[in-house]
Amino acid sequence: MDIRGIARRAKVSTATVSRVVNRIPTVDPQLAKRVWKVVDELGYYPNTQARALVLGRSRIFGLIVSEITNPFFPEIVQTFEDLAVKNNYEILLTSTVHDPKRMESSVRRMIERRVDGVAILTFGMEESLIEHLRDRKVPLVFVDVGPDVPGIANIRINYLNGIRQAVQHLAALRHTRIAFIAGPQRLKSAGARREAFEASMKEIGLSPDLIVVGDHRMEGGMNALLALNKLNDPPTAVLCSNDMTAIGVLREAYEQNIKIPEDLSVVGFDNIHLAEFTIPPLTTVQMSQHDLAKIAFNALLHEVEDGSTSPERHNYELVTGLVLRRSTALAPKKLAATPATNRVAKSRKTPVPQ
Amino acid sequence: MDIRGIARRAKVSTATVSRVVNRIPTVDPQLAKRVWKVVDELGYYPNTQARALVLGRSRIFGLIVSEITNPFFPEIVQTFEDLAVKNNYEILLTSTVHDPKRMESSVRRMIERRVDGVAILTFGMEESLIEHLRDRKVPLVFVDVGPDVPGIANIRINYLNGIRQAVQHLAALRHTRIAFIAGPQRLKSAGARREAFEASMKEIGLSPDLIVVGDHRMEGGMNALLALNKLNDPPTAVLCSNDMTAIGVLREAYEQNIKIPEDLSVVGFDNIHLAEFTIPPLTTVQMSQHDLAKIAFNALLHEVEDGSTSPERHNYELVTGLVLRRSTALAPKKLAATPATNRVAKSRKTPVPQ
DNA sequence: GCTCGAGCGGAAAACGTTTGCTAAAGAGCC
DNA sequence: GGCTCTTTAGCAAACGTTTTCCGCTCGAGC
Known part of the structure; x- marks a missing residue:
């Protein structure tokens, strides 16, 4: 054959x-x-492998994500794959699950398979690993997590825009105590979101120090709300570092019988598809996963096909903006008692009405 | 180098x-x-490609899923990848998005890359495509969607168990009008779920003909509930063909101000991670994605490493079972008026209380 | 001092392609 | 009819490995 x-x-x-x-x-x-x-x-x-051997090009792109089970990523993977199919590329997907060992093996596997380029959507990647790729002249593109090395494409995301809109939206609804649930601390992009929050709050004269850190998962969102409500003077609005966190917040609010948005306004970040289907539908900051994947793919493609190495073309920016749904509302009137007292926790058992 | x-x-x-x-x-x-x-x-x-060339083994497994954006699949992909890393395999992932053209290109790409085996988690695959793979003696494993061809591993799922439990659970809560929201009609596994529902209903003397078909997405769930509520005598409980559908139902119920579980009991299927975080938390039928992926991977691995082709070993069964959360409750008492009339639709605009 | 065997390292073929170079054949022109 | 030019097809090298077979060296046994 x-x-x-x-x-x-x-x-x-x-x-x-x-x-x-x-x-x-x-x-x-x-x-x-x-x-x-x-x-x-x-x-x-x-036989593609034989062909790759003589051509010196494998027509494989590596895609390193931090956690494929986080719904943010599958949407990117899908677009990336669509483009790969269209351009006759294959994608080699690895999910690092935040494990340094997995990152190392990811990179090793990419090199051994002789991928033509790598898109990196995970954080905490050791500089030395990146060097390994650079030494081999493998085209790289970072999404928002990369070091500022000239010659490596880095897609920057304009967090400030969207987050500022979110903060101003909340302020317009008379919220003054606005909390932020941050992402994992090591995560560079989470840091950037947090800074955007702080800057936006200061801009309008509000104090930005109601910050608790989550993990970009639903579990983290639940814990964060729990912590916030133990405070003497809990916030009336929470801005979350990503949508999964916000989903956790909604869930914990349900647990504690806190009404969204009447008692508490919640804003997410990412605008994943799921955000339209939460209860209530989530007001969130939009960042197009589709565009993100497209930019990343095309950056790699250009570098491979044109052999372009001009660092100037390697600066992409993705904009963000608020999308209004139904998880935000006017701040509740201050009550005489501390707000926490009239929030009665719901029984966790299966309710059997009547 | x-x-x-x-x-x-x-x-x-x-x-x-x-x-x-x-x-x-x-x-x-x-x-x-x-x-x-x-x-x-x-x-x-x-250089893995050179090695593969002489060895005649690529150490790549293909994984064909129907829609990576459906949260059911990433959990499988993650486990599959974990095992791949452990065994020094790579995975070549394709998402067919229900498009016959994509299925064809998926299979073609798998063959051209000379994968050592393919796990198929998508439906509607043409027999002729499968023949192409069989002709090349590529080890195959189907998850619940395969034709009954001896010599091809097919992981069967025991739907009846879990669905019977679900139906009996609802019946015990005095529900008699139980609807089923089916999956896409062409999907074999969706058909099996539906049949399990019908059988279970008949078993306890209930009529199983309140069936509307969805699409295994949230949108389908929303539409289905909409349709069910136009009926003269709407159901008091819905069993959904998958969790995403159930999430859509919860969402549409919120829209129509139907209280879950007081007015309507909802049961999902799959028990994806998200199901714990819906509002209310979803009672659902569990089917371990982890086990599924593990069985599929190991089936391929054995066939490749031991060269085993004994068809007997190729029969795997995955069990299912009900997990109780908070989306089901006693059936509401019958009202004098038709139940639909006192369900007032909520305004779709952002609510601004006070 | 010779033979034998064990242990170890190298030469070369093979895996399935692509492509630069060369050669053959035909067309066009005088 | 002989020459050049163009078109088209084949030969063989190259891509980076693995592995079979063979030969060398060294120590033991006589």
């Missing part, structure tokens, strides 16, 4: 078969037809 | 270098040490 088998059956050389299947026009149409016939009959599929 | 470069620098043959990096013990420890030193210094990573 290899190219030689085809060549023999079609009574031509392997060179000709190769030229036919690669649609190189220097072969006589008659002959080409004869070769195609044999190819179809025998069900010949070229 | 290739094996010859290493050989030259270490003043040995490429054969020796190969033996060293593959830890074949017939080489003198002293020499090995010398070689390792050069390998580390020069940062040599073997």
Whole structure:
């Protein structure tokens, strides 16, 4: 079933078969037809590895994400794959689950498979690992997590825009005690979101120090709200570092019988598809996963195909903006008692009405 | 940086270098040490494609899923990847998004990359495509969607168990009008769930004909509930073909101001991680994604490593069972008026209390 | 001092492609 | 009819590995 088998059956050389299947026009149409016939009959599929070996290009892009189970990523993976299919690339996906060992093995596997480029959407990657890739001149693109190394494409995200809108939206609803649930501390992009929050709060003269750190998961959101409500003077609004955190907040609020948005306004970040389907639907800061994936893919593609290394073209920016749904409302009036007291926790058992 | 470069620098043959990096013990420890030193210094990573070429094994498994954006799949992908890393395999992931063209290209890409095996978690795959894989003797494993071909591993899922439990649970709560929101009709596993529902209902003497079809997405769940509530005598409980559908139902119920579980009991299927975080937390039928992935991976691994083709070992069954949370409750008492009339739809605009 | 065997390392073929170079054949021109 | 030019197809090298087979060296046994 290899190219030689085809060549023999079609009574031509392997060179000709190769030229036919690669649609190189220097072969006589008659002959080409004869070769195609044999190819179809025998069900010949070229061996990509052999081809990669001689071409020095594998047509594989690596995609390193931090956690495929976080719904933020599958949407990116899907777009990335759509583009890969369209351009005849394969994608080699690894999920690091925040484990340094996994990052190392990710990079090693990418190199061993000789990928043509790597998109990195995980954080906490050791500089030395990145060096390994750079040494081999593997095109790289970081999404918001990269070091500021010239010559490496880094897609920056304009957090300030969207977060400022969110803060101003809350302020316009008369909220003054606005909390922020941050992402994991080591995560650079989480840091940037947090700074954007602080800056936006100061801008309008509010204190930005009601900050608790989560983990960008639902569990973290639940714990964070729990912590915030133990405070003497709990916030009337929470801005979350990502949507999963916000979902956790909604969930814990339900647990504690806190009404959203009447008692508490909640804003997320990312605008994942799920955000439209929470209860209530989540007001959140939009950042297009689709655009993100597209930019990342095209950056790699250009670098590979054009061999471009101009660092100037490697500066991309993604904008963010608020999308209003129904998890935010006017701040509740201050009550005489501390607000916490009239929040009665619901029983955690299955309710059996009547 | 290739094996010859290493050989030259270490003043040995490429054969020796190969033996060293593959830890074949017939080489003198002293020499090995010398070689390792050069390998580390020069940062040599073997070229997997060249290796695959001579070995005839790529150490890549294909994984075809129907929609990576459906949260059911990432959990499987993660486990699959964990196992791949552990066993030194790579995974080639494709998402068919229910598009026949994508399925075809998926299979073509798998063959061209010479994967060592394919796990198929998508439906509607043409027989002829599967034949292509079989012709090449690529080990295959189907998860619940496969044709009944002997010699192809097919992981069956015991739907009846879990669904019967769900139905009996609802019946015990005095529900008699129990609806089922089915999955896409072409989807074999959706059909099996539906049949399990019908059988379970008949078993306890209830009529199983309140069935509307969804799409295994949240949108489908919303539409389905909308349709059910237009009925003269709407159901008091809905069983959904998957959790995403159930999330849609919860969302539409919120829209229509239907209280869950007081007015309507909802049961999902799959028990994805998210199901613990819905409002209210979702009672659902559990099917371990982790076990599923593990069985699939190991089936492939065995077939590849042991070259086993015994069809008997290729019968796996996954059990299901009900997990109780808070989306089900006693059926509401029948009202004088038709129940639909006192369900007042909530305004869809952002509520501004006070 | 010779033979034999064990242990170890190297030469070279093979895996399935692509492509630069060369050669053959035909077309066009005088 | 002979020449050049163009078109088309084949030969063979190269890509980076693994592994079989073979030969060398050294020590033991006689």
